[in-house]
Amino acid sequence: MIALLLALGSSLAYGCADFLGGLGARRAHVLRTVLIAAPASLVVDLLLWPVLGAAFTPSALGWGAASGVASAAAFALLYRTLAIGPMNVLSPVTALVSAVLPVAVGLLQGERLGAAGLTGLPLALLAVVLVSAGRGAGAARPSRTALLLAFGAGAAIALQLVFLHQAPSGSGVAPLIVGRAVSSAVTLAAAGVLRRRLGPERPAYAMSAAAGVLDALANLLFLLAARSGDLTVVAVITALYPAGTVLLARGVLAERIHRGQLVGLGTAAVAVGLLALT
Numbered sequence: 653m654i655a656l657l658l659a660l661g662s663s664l665a666y667g668c669a670d671f672l673g674g675l676g677a678r679r680a681h682v683l684r685t686v687l688i689a690a691p692a693s694l695v696v697d698l699l700l701w702p703v704l705g706a707a708f709t710p711s712a713l714g715w716g717a718a719s720g721v722a723s724a725a726a727f728a729l730l731y732r733t734l735a736i737g738p739m740n741v742l743s744p745v746t747a748l749v750s751a752v753l754p755v756a757v758g759l760l761q762g763e764r765l766g767a768a769g770l771t772g773l774p775l776a777l778l779a780v781v782l783v784s785a786g787r788g789a790g791a792a793r794p795s796r797t798a799l800l801l802a803f804g805a806g807a808a809i810a811l812q813l814v815f816l817h818q819a820p821s822g823s824g825v826a827p828l829i830v831g832r833a834v835s836s837a838v839t840l841a842a843a844g845v846l847r848r849r850l851g852p853e854r855p856a857y858a859m860s861a862a863a864g865v866l867d868a869l870a871n872l873l874f875l876l877a878a879r880s881g882d883l884t885v886v887a888v889i890t891a892l893y894p895a896g897t898v899l900l901a902r903g904v905l906a907e908r909i910h911r912g913q914l915v916g917l918g919t920a921a922v923a924v925g926l927l928a929l930t
Contacts, residue, residue, distance in 0.1 A: 656924065659890050660889060667894060673689060684860075707824055719812045719831040720838070729805035768926045780894070816871065
């Protein structure tokens with residue numbers, strides 16, 4: 653139950669971070685937004701170091717660095733995917749892949765689910781698709797390139813979660829610190845290479861920093877959830893992050909929640925209840 657609650661918190665924090673990051677990216681080039689968000693996340697992780705501890709063992713360094721590379725790749729692929737569109741088709745694909753791969757890893761590592769879990773898991777995967785899909789998801793057909801990018805973005809997100817899960821349980825926040833430092837360095841290098849394409853627009857500093865803080869919180873909650881529960885359950889609950897984005901868009905931007913998304917939210921509630929019984 654603790655792992656489930658932590659995963660729900662992680663999902664909500666990821667959804668809020670994506671919402672703020674998306675708003676920030678409307679005002680300036682996405683790299684300008686990430687250049688603020690990534691260091692803000694690193695600051696949060698460093699502040700957590702004295703509280704939660706950190707053991708920079710070779711294993712923690714290796715898995716943390718791998719998660720950082722995957723995180724940087726996820727940002728690049730995700731935003732490129734959504735730029736090509738159609739978002740209402742590609743976003744569910746990305747979210748579903750980001751859930752399925754960690755589930756497969758957990759099952760291959762020997763995790764087992766009871767009857768309630770075997771029912772709740774496919775329901776949760778269905779909820780991921782329904783919640784993240786907009787109206788008319790079948791109205792437009794994405795190109796092969798767009799689908800490949802969507803799968804790549806989902807795989808990169810999944811690998812980030814899997815790599816964090818593989819880090820030693822006694823390493824504290826060391827994997828998070830290393831991962832964020834690596835992703836910040838990769839982002840900075842990309843911005844340096846593409847500096848002429850970033851445009852003159854100034855980023856939304858407060859909004860971008862808040863997105864980074866929430867992303868750091870989401871990573872921490874996921875790491876704690878994965879250390880206290882099964883990756884199979886934790887990953888699919890975390891992948892419900894589009895629900896937080898949808899609800900914030902409704903409350904802040906007055907965007908309409910479509911019927912399919914309402915069904916998805918209800919399905920998610922049922923799935924979480926079933927997974928809580930496992």
